[in-house]
Amino acid sequence: MDSASVLDFFKEITRIPRESGHEGPMTAWLQRFAADxxxxxxxxxxxxxxxxxxxxxxxxxxxxxxxxxxxxxxxxKNADFEFDFLTxxxxxxxxxxxxxxxxxTLGADDGIGIAACLALLDSDLPTGKLECLFTISEETGMDGxxxxxxxxxxGKTLINLDSEDEGQLFIGCAGGMDTTATFQYKREPLRKGYxxxxxxxSGGQGGHxxxxxNKERANALQLLVRFLxxxxxxxxxxxxxxxxxxxxxxxxEAEAIIAVPAxxxxxxVADVKAYSSLLAQEYASSDPDVRAVCAPVxxxxxxxxxxxxxxxxxxxLACPHGVVQMSMDIPGLxxxxxxxxxxxxxxxxxxxxxxxxxxxxxxELHAIAEKVEAVFFLGSFDVEHHGEYPGWKPDxxxxxxxxxxxxxxxxxxxxxxxxxxxxxxxxxxxLEKFPDLDMISFGPTLRGVHAPGERLELASLDKFVxxxxxxxxxxx
Numbered sequence: 150m151d152s153a154s155v156l157d158f159f160k161e162i163t164r165i166p167r168e169s170g171h172e173g174p175m176t177a178w179l180q181r182f183a184a185d186x187x188x189x190x191x192x193x194x195x196x197x198x199x200x201x202x203x204x205x206x207x208x209x210x211x212x213x214x215x216x217x218x219x220x221x222x223x224x225x226k227n228a229d230f231e232f233d234f235l236t237x238x239x240x241x242x243x244x245x246x247x248x249x250x251x252x253x254t255l256g257a258d259d260g261i262g263i264a265a266c267l268a269l270l271d272s273d274l275p276t277g278k279l280e281c282l283f284t285i286s287e288e289t290g291m292d293g294x295x296x297x298x299x300x301x302x303x304g305k306t307l308i309n310l311d312s313e314d315e316g317q318l319f320i321g322c323a324g325g326m327d328t329t330a331t332f333q334y335k336r337e338p339l340r341k342g343y344x345x346x347x348x349x350x351s352g353g354q355g356g357h358x359x360x361x362x363n364k365e366r367a368n369a370l371q372l373l374v375r376f377l378x379x380x381x382x383x384x385x386x387x388x389x390x391x392x393x394x395x396x397x398x399x400x401x402e403a404e405a406i407i408a409v410p411a412x413x414x415x416x417x418v419a420d421v422k423a424y425s426s427l428l429a430q431e432y433a434s435s436d437p438d439v440r441a442v443c444a445p446v447x448x449x450x451x452x453x454x455x456x457x458x459x460x461x462x463x464x465x466l467a468c469p470h471g472v473v474q475m476s477m478d479i480p481g482l483x484x485x486x487x488x489x490x491x492x493x494x495x496x497x498x499x500x501x502x503x504x505x506x507x508x509x510x511x512x513e514l515h516a517i518a519e520k521v522e523a524v525f526f527l528g529s530f531d532v533e534h535h536g537e538y539p540g541w542k543p544d545x546x547x548x549x550x551x552x553x554x555x556x557x558x559x560x561x562x563x564x565x566x567x568x569x570x571x572x573x574x575x576x577x578x579x580l581e582k583f584p585d586l587d588m589i590s591f592g593p594t595l596r597g598v599h600a601p602g603e604r605l606e607l608a609s610l611d612k613f614v615x616x617x618x619x620x621x622x623x624x625x
């Protein structure tokens with residue numbers, strides 16, 4: 150096993166469709182992998198897969214190790230890039246020491262974890278029993294982890310391969326939940342003499358709503374609503390408003406179609422141009438490419454009734470987004486956050502807004518969810534919370550942690566950082582179902598996950614693979 154073999158498996162994985170909820174091809178590929186190598190393979194009714202490699206001679210007494218990664222990936226692309234995640238392989242390049250998908254997500258989250266498991270299973274390394282667990286739909290609600298049943302694996306030592314900073318060993322994570330707010334709005338006809346314009350805010354970096362929420366990145370939906378609220382001085386009509394896709398991604402692009410009196414079109418265009426300049430100044434460091442543009446467009450159907458439109462805009466403007474509280478115990482760690490993730494308007498005159506909340510402290514998680522709920526209740530929205538999952542409380546006395554720290558020190562001559570992460574990992578759910586588990590999480594360095602431009606640092610892959618191999622070969 151070496152980083153080249155891991156990378157080869159990952160390149161193969163980039164050709165397999167595996168969007169959350171559509172992991173069937175990935176599941177089948179894993180089953181074939183096991184069958185071709187005469188390895189035991191179990192698949193539960195949800196689609197979780199375990200592939201088992203028995204202990205090498207002389208290693209029968211070594212405690213089994215469970216290696217875990219999730220099958221699915223977040224599928225995001227740039228709006229102007231024609232691509233179908235269900236039928237086309239991920240387009241990537243290797244340059245300047247990175248593997249990069251420039252117009253889509255790369256899927257290294259968590260395809261590189263899958264690839265590391267497969268390379269170990271394919272190797273002749275002298276290890277104890279390995280159980281490689283591949284869960285489904287981690288990105289959209291941790292469905293696979295929720296559905297795990299007792300006895301699906303035997304090991305009491307688990308290494309989660311779903312972290313994104315080489316040199317850091319994670320022993321805790323946030324819990325979370327999603328909130329969906331819906332609003333039934335009324336329509337009115339286009340007013341006589343009005344002209345339609347499309348206003349677009351785009352160019353944001355986006356990113357992971359856990360790992361990147363403290364980087365003050367532009368939320369395109371939030372910024373578009375801010376502009377529309379300011380422009381309520383105009384007697385405009387709102388036709389459509391939408392932005393974002395996934396609950397766990399920061400919104401990168403948002404657009405609205407509005408109609409203004411013909412003699413005010415030039416004023417509106419000028420206001421959008423001025424707003425774009427303002428955004429360029431505000432986000433020069435975090436999102437240098439963010440911009441607002443405006444252009445004439447044809448529109449069909451009615452506009453949102455004036456009172457409903459104002460209510461929608463004001464409610465969204467009031468909706469919190471970003472860091473709510475930093476940890477008082479771990480410097481630099483976000484404790485509680487909320488993400489205004491996505492909004493869609495359906496043909497049935499129902500608007501749907503999705504937000505996601507995170508915190509390792511259950512009471513704080515519920516408090517920020519209730520705050521979001523209250524904002525939408527004030528706007529006469531219907532609100533539903535769903536997909537709550539637990540956090541993972543750190544265990545600083547973990548035997549696996551001790552082994553991993555010693556291994557890292559031996560291999561690289563420096564101490565690794567031992568941290569908790571604000572992103573959600575499946576470890577919290579595993580611990581609920583298998584309370585005797587000793588767990589740790591680590592991985593190579595990834596950047597820009599959950600957004601186009603996601604990239605994997607190849608030098609960090611070398612160190613990640615060396616650490617994983619050393620732990621599983623020498624574990625006792």
